[in-house]
Amino acid sequence: MRLPIWSGVATLAVSLTLYPLFDGGAWLWGSLGAVLAVTVAGVVSSRLTLPGWTAPLLGLVALGLYLTAVYTGEKAWGLLVPTKESAGALLDLLFTGFADIQRFAAPVPDDPPIAMLTTAGVGLIAVVVDLFVTRLRRAALAGLPLLALFTVPAAVLTDPIGWPAFILGALGFTSLLIADGRERVGHWGRAVLVRRSRATESGTHESPDTRGLRLSGKRIGFTAIALAVVLPALLPTLEPDPLFGFGVGGSGKGKGGTISVPDPVADLKGRLQLPENKTVLSYTSSDDTPRYLRIYALDVFDGERWTMNTTKGRPENRVDQGPLPPPPGLAPSTKTSRVETDIQISDDVDPLEFLPLPYPPQLVRAEGDWRADVDSLMVFSSGDLASGLQYQVVSTEPQPTADQLDASSERPSVDPRYVQLPDLPAQIRQLATKVVEDSTTKYEAAVKLQQFFTRTGGFTYSLETQGHNTEALSDFLIQSRAGYCEQFASAMAVLARSIGIPARVAIGYTGGTKIDSRWEVRTHDSHAWPELYFEGVGWLAFEPTPAGSAGQGTARVPDYSLPRPAESTPSTDDPSTSPAESSDTPSGAPNSRDRLRELDPEGVYSGPITPVETTPLWVKIGFGVVALLLLLLVPAMIRLVIRNRRVRALSWKISGPSDEVTARAEKVDRSVAAAWAELDDVLCDYGMARVPSETPRSLARRLTEQHEFGAEAAAAIAAIASAVERLLFARDPGTIQPLKRELRIVRRALAATASRGRRIRATLLPPSTLLRMRGMGERVLDGFDRLENIRLWSRAARRNA
Numbered sequence: 001m002r003l004p005i006w007s008g009v010a011t012l013a014v015s016l017t018l019y020p021l022f023d024g025g026a027w028l029w030g031s032l033g034a035v036l037a038v039t040v041a042g043v044v045s046s047r048l049t050l051p052g053w054t055a056p057l058l059g060l061v062a063l064g065l066y067l068t069a070v071y072t073g074e075k076a077w078g079l080l081v082p083t084k085e086s087a088g089a090l091l092d093l094l095f096t097g098f099a100d101i102q103r104f105a106a107p108v109p110d111d112p113p114i115a116m117l118t119t120a121g122v123g124l125i126a127v128v129v130d131l132f133v134t135r136l137r138r139a140a141l142a143g144l145p146l147l148a149l150f151t152v153p154a155a156v157l158t159d160p161i162g163w164p165a166f167i168l169g170a171l172g173f174t175s176l177l178i179a180d181g182r183e184r185v186g187h188w189g190r191a192v193l194v195r196r197s198r199a200t201e202s203g204t205h206e207s208p209d210t211r212g213l214r215l216s217g218k219r220i221g222f223t224a225i226a227l228a229v230v231l232p233a234l235l236p237t238l239e240p241d242p243l244f245g246f247g248v249g250g251s252g253k254g255k256g257g258t259i260s261v262p263d264p265v266a267d268l269k270g271r272l273q274l275p276e277n278k279t280v281l282s283y284t285s286s287d288d289t290p291r292y293l294r295i296y297a298l299d300v301f302d303g304e305r306w307t308m309n310t311t312k313g314r315p316e317n318r319v320d321q322g323p324l325p326p327p328p329g330l331a332p333s334t335k336t337s338r339v340e341t342d343i344q345i346s347d348d349v350d351p352l353e354f355l356p357l358p359y360p361p362q363l364v365r366a367e368g369d370w371r372a373d374v375d376s377l378m379v380f381s382s383g384d385l386a387s388g389l390q391y392q393v394v395s396t397e398p399q400p401t402a403d404q405l406d407a408s409s410e411r412p413s414v415d416p417r418y419v420q421l422p423d424l425p426a427q428i429r430q431l432a433t434k435v436v437e438d439s440t441t442k443y444e445a446a447v448k449l450q451q452f453f454t455r456t457g458g459f460t461y462s463l464e465t466q467g468h469n470t471e472a473l474s475d476f477l478i479q480s481r482a483g484y485c486e487q488f489a490s491a492m493a494v495l496a497r498s499i500g501i502p503a504r505v506a507i508g509y510t511g512g513t514k515i516d517s518r519w520e521v522r523t524h525d526s527h528a529w530p531e532l533y534f535e536g537v538g539w540l541a542f543e544p545t546p547a548g549s550a551g552q553g554t555a556r557v558p559d560y561s562l563p564r565p566a567e568s569t570p571s572t573d574d575p576s577t578s579p580a581e582s583s584d585t586p587s588g589a590p591n592s593r594d595r596l597r598e599l600d601p602e603g604v605y606s607g608p609i610t611p612v613e614t615t616p617l618w619v620k621i622g623f624g625v626v627a628l629l630l631l632l633l634v635p636a637m638i639r640l641v642i643r644n645r646r647v648r649a650l651s652w653k654i655s656g657p658s659d660e661v662t663a664r665a666e667k668v669d670r671s672v673a674a675a676w677a678e679l680d681d682v683l684c685d686y687g688m689a690r691v692p693s694e695t696p697r698s699l700a701r702r703l704t705e706q707h708e709f710g711a712e713a714a715a716a717i718a719a720i721a722s723a724v725e726r727l728l729f730a731r732d733p734g735t736i737q738p739l740k741r742e743l744r745i746v747r748r749a750l751a752a753t754a755s756r757g758r759r760i761r762a763t764l765l766p767p768s769t770l771l772r773m774r775g776m777g778e779r780v781l782d783g784f785d786r787l788e789n790i791r792l793w794s795r796a797a798r799r800n801a
Contacts, residue, residue, distance in 0.1 A: 290511025
């Protein structure tokens, strides 16, 4: 009857690894109830000794009753027995949960359909585990359904699973194997078993003594778990990638003339939260200026997420056929600057079928079949990947003036889909109208929208924000006003469309950081920003996300998106302050229109970019070696702490006649006990361990004769032995002096007789401390033994039953 319980414990422990997938805890309590229902069914089946094939059926019935009671009880008979209506409602919840979990990126909202789907899944896993362990007696095979449960977060999440959840899951499975092994050993028989004398006298026989076997199994299990946690921390990490190439955030190489596009928005947060900030690409440009590198242009917002239309790259749009199509909306009369950029993609990037490019690209020189989408100028391939690729880009960046943007047509000749929006809460449209009130042109309204996010709206940068649907958008704009670049870009694009400005969301990278002569872009430079359309100029990037240490560090705002100097509010009390030196155009800031400005958390220019020196490889290796040495020195440090504590106990002094007798006795007891314990550890460290049957006096005599101590050392160890025996056996121990000097003499004498290797080991890896640590570990394992031995009733009661 123990195995069904441990099957449930193992299933529940492994299910804890699902916690990063959900925004809430309803799934956990539901799963706990489902596992309990299946476990109770398994215990009842074992108790009644029903046929093995009935156990999974009974578990499924218990699971069905539980799901009915929890999720559709109001439609069931007696809140428990399923009816046609309750069964239909359960199926509706199941299908709705499955559809919702496909639409949302982790962590998904913890609504009833998703919670019910998760609860049912965990309950089914519990039924299968109970079948393998209790009925088929194949506990090892139970690891397969548990592994299937464990791979769900591993396949979906880009972040690694937390080590506490992994340890709990591993301990659950290990405990299941131990319980199964104990059950098997218990059936070996009684012929050669160790019996307790009391049991023999009473004529009853105890169960087999399997403590040694269980202890060995636990040591192996705990060692394996410890290595699984520690070794990955010591080895170079690989960037997380979804398993099997599917699921939210998955990607795969395109084949057969089609391309596989991941969910850029769902993938973005995972990259920003990666523990290791790896280099994605590096580049140089003809003007040595950082610029955003766009990968995707998302032009469709359906209320749940931003997506892109199908890319259209005809053979004549291959980049090796010559210049790319002209940028949409860019008039020949608009002033542009020609920039050449040389880009090198890292070999270690995830499969990527789109090239990061500065917008708008005019010419791309890249090896392979790369084609340009006519509408967005995204460059993609259906058979080649960007990893390891080096290519050159010539871009023609517009240099618009504020007057030109103000004069942009109120009715741009652009596809109407760029202003289409689903039904939005009235609060969002009212907010957009309020933010841009008193704006006379669409350009002025766009600048005010950007100012709203970076300065006047009270927004903060946070990676904890979840979701990007209409509900999350409303919460971001109206309530929390905290998010990361995804929320800022999406919100500004939605507000722009709501006032008639064509907008889309771009996904790619910020300009990165200059190191030596190249700009380096890393995973934490992944970014989203809005692009707004102005007739005669085309698509222009805006930057609503705060930057600096409290935001996305390398985000920068274009000069053309800053308010005009006349719109700023410099102090009139200081005549030396000119409009050009206002908060929006700080002193010393570059004035050329072709450069991007860096923002601090409030959206104000924070100065030029300074190169960041990377840590040399030999320094990283040195830190690693030092950390390893410190880890190895833990036993030595523990030994030093214990020794210092004992030495302090040896240094007691009698304060005089006023010192109470009881206080003197306590000091003497502590001093003698510390001296004897320290002598015991010194002997253990030098390989001269005391025999348990030796008295202090015989130990002193043996050491003196065996190692030929001199008169001083012999007197010192005799004094220690005499003090210990008098304290232990004499009615009146008499006067005992502090033993600090004697212990020091004996320690030196013992060290002189030991080899150099033994002394080094005693200093760096003291055996006495290692034995103490081993004992602590065994006590922890004994604690698990006590948990296993907990019984609700005695054996006699079970026999009588």
